[in-house]
Amino acid sequence: MQTHQFDVVIVGAGGAGMRAALESSARTRTAVISKLYPTRSHTGAAQGGMCAALGNVEDDNPEWHTFDTVKGGDYLVDQDAATIMANEAIDAVLDLERMGLPFNRTPEGRIDQRRFGGHTRNHGEAAVRRACYAADRTGHMILQTLYQQCVKNEVAFFNEFYVLDLILTHDLTGREVPEGEDVAVSGVVAYELSTGEIHVFRAKSVVLATGGAGKIYKTTSNAHTLTGDGMALAYRRGLPLEDMEFFQFHPTGLAGLGILLSEAARGEGGILRNADGERFMERYAPTIKDLAPRDIVARSMANEVREGRGAGPNKDYVLLDLTHLDPAHIDAKLPDITEFARTYLGIEPYTEPVPVYPTAHYAMGGVPTNVEGEVLRDTTHVVKGLYAAGEVACVSVHGSNRLGTNSLLDINVFGKRAGISAAEYAAGASWVDLPADPAAAVVEELEDMRNRPQGERVSDVRRELQQTMDTNAQVFRTAESLRQAFQDIQVLQERYSRVSVQDKGRMFNTDLIEAIELGFLLDIAETVVVGALNRRESRGGHFREDYPKRDDENFMEHTMAYRRQPGVPVDSPALSAPKGEEVPEPGPGRPVVLLGTKPVVTTVYQPMERKY
Amino acid sequence: MTAVAERSAAAEPKAGEIPSFEVTLKIRRYTPETHGDEAYWEEHTVTAHGTDRLLDALHKIKWESDGSLTFRRSCAHGVCGSDAMRINGRNRLACKALLKDLNPDKPITVEPIKGLPVIKDLVVDMEPFFASYREIMPFLITTGTEPSRERLQSPEQRARFDDTTKCILCAACTSSCPVFWTDGQYFGPAAIVNAHRFIFDSRDEGGAQRLEILNDKEGVWRCRTTFNCTEACPRGIEVTKAIQEVKRAMITRAF
Numbered sequence: 001m002q003t004h005q006f007d008v009v010i011v012g013a014g015g016a017g018m019r020a021a022l023e024s025s026a027r028t029r030t031a032v033i034s035k036l037y038p039t040r041s042h043t044g045a046a047q048g049g050m051c052a053a054l055g056n057v058e059d060d061n062p063e064w065h066t067f068d069t070v071k072g073g074d075y076l077v078d079q080d081a082a083t084i085m086a087n088e089a090i091d092a093v094l095d096l097e098r099m100g101l102p103f104n105r106t107p108e109g110r111i112d113q114r115r116f117g118g119h120t121r122n123h124g125e126a127a128v129r130r131a132c133y134a135a136d137r138t139g140h141m142i143l144q145t146l147y148q149q150c151v152k153n154e155v156a157f158f159n160e161f162y163v164l165d166l167i168l169t170h171d172l173t174g175r176e177v178p179e180g181e182d183v184a185v186s187g188v189v190a191y192e193l194s195t196g197e198i199h200v201f202r203a204k205s206v207v208l209a210t211g212g213a214g215k216i217y218k219t220t221s222n223a224h225t226l227t228g229d230g231m232a233l234a235y236r237r238g239l240p241l242e243d244m245e246f247f248q249f250h251p252t253g254l255a256g257l258g259i260l261l262s263e264a265a266r267g268e269g270g271i272l273r274n275a276d277g278e279r280f281m282e283r284y285a286p287t288i289k290d291l292a293p294r295d296i297v298a299r300s301m302a303n304e305v306r307e308g309r310g311a312g313p314n315k316d317y318v319l320l321d322l323t324h325l326d327p328a329h330i331d332a333k334l335p336d337i338t339e340f341a342r343t344y345l346g347i348e349p350y351t352e353p354v355p356v357y358p359t360a361h362y363a364m365g366g367v368p369t370n371v372e373g374e375v376l377r378d379t380t381h382v383v384k385g386l387y388a389a390g391e392v393a394c395v396s397v398h399g400s401n402r403l404g405t406n407s408l409l410d411i412n413v414f415g416k417r418a419g420i421s422a423a424e425y426a427a428g429a430s431w432v433d434l435p436a437d438p439a440a441a442v443v444e445e446l447e448d449m450r451n452r453p454q455g456e457r458v459s460d461v462r463r464e465l466q467q468t469m470d471t472n473a474q475v476f477r478t479a480e481s482l483r484q485a486f487q488d489i490q491v492l493q494e495r496y497s498r499v500s501v502q503d504k505g506r507m508f509n510t511d512l513i514e515a516i517e518l519g520f521l522l523d524i525a526e527t528v529v530v531g532a533l534n535r536r537e538s539r540g541g542h543f544r545e546d547y548p549k550r551d552d553e554n555f556m557e558h559t560m561a562y563r564r565q566p567g568v569p570v571d572s573p574a575l576s577a578p579k580g581e582e583v584p585e586p587g588p589g590r591p592v593v594l595l596g597t598k599p600v601v602t603t604v605y606q607p608m609e610r611k612y
Numbered sequence: 613m614t615a616v617a618e619r620s621a622a623a624e625p626k627a628g629e630i631p632s633f634e635v636t637l638k639i640r641r642y643t644p645e646t647h648g649d650e651a652y653w654e655e656h657t658v659t660a661h662g663t664d665r666l667l668d669a670l671h672k673i674k675w676e677s678d679g680s681l682t683f684r685r686s687c688a689h690g691v692c693g694s695d696a697m698r699i700n701g702r703n704r705l706a707c708k709a710l711l712k713d714l715n716p717d718k719p720i721t722v723e724p725i726k727g728l729p730v731i732k733d734l735v736v737d738m739e740p741f742f743a744s745y746r747e748i749m750p751f752l753i754t755t756g757t758e759p760s761r762e763r764l765q766s767p768e769q770r771a772r773f774d775d776t777t778k779c780i781l782c783a784a785c786t787s788s789c790p791v792f793w794t795d796g797q798y799f800g801p802a803a804i805v806n807a808h809r810f811i812f813d814s815r816d817e818g819g820a821q822r823l824e825i826l827n828d829k830e831g832v833w834r835c836r837t838t839f840n841c842t843e844a845c846p847r848g849i850e851v852t853k854a855i856q857e858v859k860r861a862m863i864t865r866a867f
């Protein structure tokens with residue numbers, strides 16, 4: 001075992017982690033720990049753009065952007081956070097340009113902008129060109145540019161190191177914290193993939209930037225490595241997860257594969273059609289049609305298929321039509337995604353429409369933070385020294401449905417804020433003692449898993465989890481389907497306790513790592529399902545067929561999911577009586593998911609019906 | 613009974629259904645912890661479907677029969693650069709190599725990319741590759757005060773280096789280069805591609821420094837224009853052309 005000491009440790013080297021690292025490493029001794037080489041992070045898969053009201057090509061302003069974000073999120077957005085994000089967006093884009101990001105340009109040489117779903121002029125009048133982009137590889141260019149700057153600034157990376165535990169002064173799953181007592185972070189425990197060695201990183205500040213959790217679903221645009229690690233680490237230590245029931249299904253995944261075709265395809269003029277060739281979005285969103293927010297488009301597509309108007313031999317997808325666009329325009333603006341259609345489906349988008357179906361894309365929920373990136377342990381108290389930013393976090397600028405291009409913005413704005421906050425906190429804080437044997441829990445878990453002679457297979461449990469989530473907790477949900485998912489997860493949790501791996505080695509044991517990641521997925525899926533059961537309404541990405549209306553009276557509040565050991569008395573004011581379906585009992589001896597709420601911050605925009 | 617039913621179903625796929633087929637993978641394995649210091653070949657046969665890629669077949673083996681088979685992967689659609697490997701003797705990304713395009717009648721050979729130390733099975737040590745990349749100063753270099761708005765750049769100026777911005781640092785090019793195999797000191801095509809990305813960026817002022825670095829004895833002049841790199845690049849970057857442009861810039865100092 002090795003021990004390291006840094007003022008700030010950043011977990012994750014995607015856009016959020018590296019943006020934080022650039023700030024933090026300029027101020028204090030900083031390490032970035034990442035399970036992937038930084039340039040392999042999934043930020044690199046982002047295609048369409050990053051929005052900011054630059055007004056380079058038409059009139060625009062941050063207030064319109066804030067409004068669109070709040071409305072797009074079906075009013076579950078914290079409006080203070082959304083205002084900050086929209087205001088700081090312009091500098092975030094200009095920062096990246098100064099770092100060298102090769103944005104597409106207008107004829108005058110300014111940063112070009114294009115349309116994206118839900119972004120409008122003057123509170124919904126018409127679509128506005130707000131997304132800054134670099135062809136259809138904007139995320140790739142952001143990731144590369146941030147990494148280039150990290151190389152320039154000699155940021156210390158620990159690559160292919162897996163953080164497997166978060167060290168806090170208190171185990172919050174076991175008891176409540178008396179008023180007046182502080183909870184603080186003191187470091188993380190990591191596993192070095194190439195050697196199997198355990199490393200303890202002692203730190204004054206820790207920033208979680210581990211990205212999303214799309215692999216709880218079978219059909220997803222997310223990488224194999226997006227297993228919700230940071231969310232699970234916090235949750236297992238008793239920290240709440242906010243709004244986990246809100247998962248975004250992106251309308252245009254390649255049918256059967258889930259690989260994403262950016263909304264930019266529709267921003268550039270692409271049209272969705274059903275088997276009859278009908279432009280069906282005209283029925284669901286008469287004003288902005290194909291550019292309605294993702295939740296609406298995804299449900300409309302699923303509905304077309306459900307009502308028998310799907311295309312293809314099994315009538316199980318709809319078509320994205322680009323054939324009316326000039327091939328030269330497609331090549332200039334959408335080269336990568338048209339290449340995906342060719343490579344993976346053998347479809348020529350110049351002449352044939354592309355089969356598409358919704359794909360699990362983005363976790364709106366996550367580790368709750370305030371606008372400085374500090375992690376909350378209930379509705380009001382922060383964990384000293386602990387920060388989170390990016391898809392792992394919930395600040396909450398996306399509410400119940402994220403607008404396209406707002407995540408690349410989020411990771412830059414709040415990554416920067418978290419990096420600054422973490423460094424500033426570390427400058428003034430004293431060291432917190434590590435527990436006697438900080439790595440004990442991780443070592444035990446790994447050894448158990450490695451030594452179990454035989455048992456359940458990781459891939460079986462994972463496949464069944466992903467299947468039940470796709471079947472029961474996807475675009476359409478009911479109490480019944482969600483209860484089914486919950487029961488399935490209980491069974492799978494029990495089977496997980498008997499999982500064994502075939503690779504017993506120390507070096508580069510990805511078999512072992514997949515087993516650990518599966519544990520994270522199960523815990524995260526459970527919070528999604530429990531939150532969804534409780535929320536007896538439909539809002540943004542969460543659609544309950546048995547409660548198809550938004551219910552502001554009962555549910556205009558964030559969900560907070562807490563893990564507690566069985567039998568721990570629940571008297572915290574953070575917890576509230578469940579309002580929705582009775583959550584069934586978990587398996588015997590298993591910790592419970594307790595639900596609380598957190599008020600939504602409303603500043604100027606009163607909830608209205610969301611029409612497009 | 614069942615076997616018959618399956619066979620007839622396979623023979624007459626439903627309309628629009630993609631038939632499945634068998635493929636054999638011949639994989640170069642290296643597992644010093646269990647099999648000693650010599651690499652060895654191992655064959656696995658799996659059932660594949662029409663849109664399956666080599667990565668799917670590797671996953672099938674790992675998930676259903678041999679969990680110890682080790683390779684890197686993340687995005688699974690050709691954008692993260694994790695899974696460059698030598699497939700039937702050619703460098704490609706496993707997640708972009710469709711099995712049906714690989715002639716499944718013969719065993720498909722799968723080896724780690726060449727010229728970098730193998731750690732385990734298909735996983736190589738990428739550090740020497742990234743070290744070369746870092747040496748060419750892969751970041752925008754400017755002087756003077758920062759502008760308050762964006763720097764202006766015309767679409768034509770931007771087009772000048774568009775191709776080389778696509779690089780995902782997968783090392784398929786560098787590890788297909790005969791010069792790199794014999795001389796591990798050579799910067800290799802990927803580093804030159806990334807130098808090109810900045811040398812031809814109208815906003816950058818570090819071109820002369822980078823050309824100085826690449827003019828070194830292990831630099832751009834070692835390229836023998838074999839085009840392996842261009843063929844290998846999964847992003848379709850015209851690697852050899854980029855190297856030629858860097859060479860020309862070195863002579864003319866015009867970029």
Ligand SMILES: Cc1cc2nc3c(=O)[nH]c(=O)nc-3n(C[C@H](O)[C@H](O)[C@H](O)COP(=O)(O)OP(=O)(O)OC[C@H]3O[C@@H](n4cnc5c(N)ncnc54)[C@H](O)[C@@H]3O)c2cc1C
Pocket residue numbers: 011012013014015016017033034035036037038041042043044045046047048049050138139161162163164209210211212221222223226229230260262361362389390391392404405406407408409411
């Ligand atoms: C296909 C696709 C297209 C998209 N297009 C757009 C778009 O056009 N516009 C937009 O705004 N948004 C888009 N998004 C969303 C956006 O890209 C992501 O939400 C965002 O990039 C997430 O960034 P991140 O830094 O939070 O996480 P990531 O980039 O996913 O990085 C996570 C990091 O955490 C590390 N990590 C994870 N677990 C551990 C662990 N246990 N230990 C150590 N390290 C760990 C990983 O190695 C990685 O470095 C898209 C998403 C997808 C999937």
Ligand code: SF4
Pocket residue numbers: 778779780781782783784785786801802805844845846847848849851
């Ligand atoms: S130039 Fe092409 S082959 Fe070489 S590292 Fe970049 S993407 Fe890979």
Ligand code: FES
Pocket residue numbers: 684685686687688689690691692693694695705706707708
């Ligand atoms: S897995 Fe990302 S490029 Fe193949």
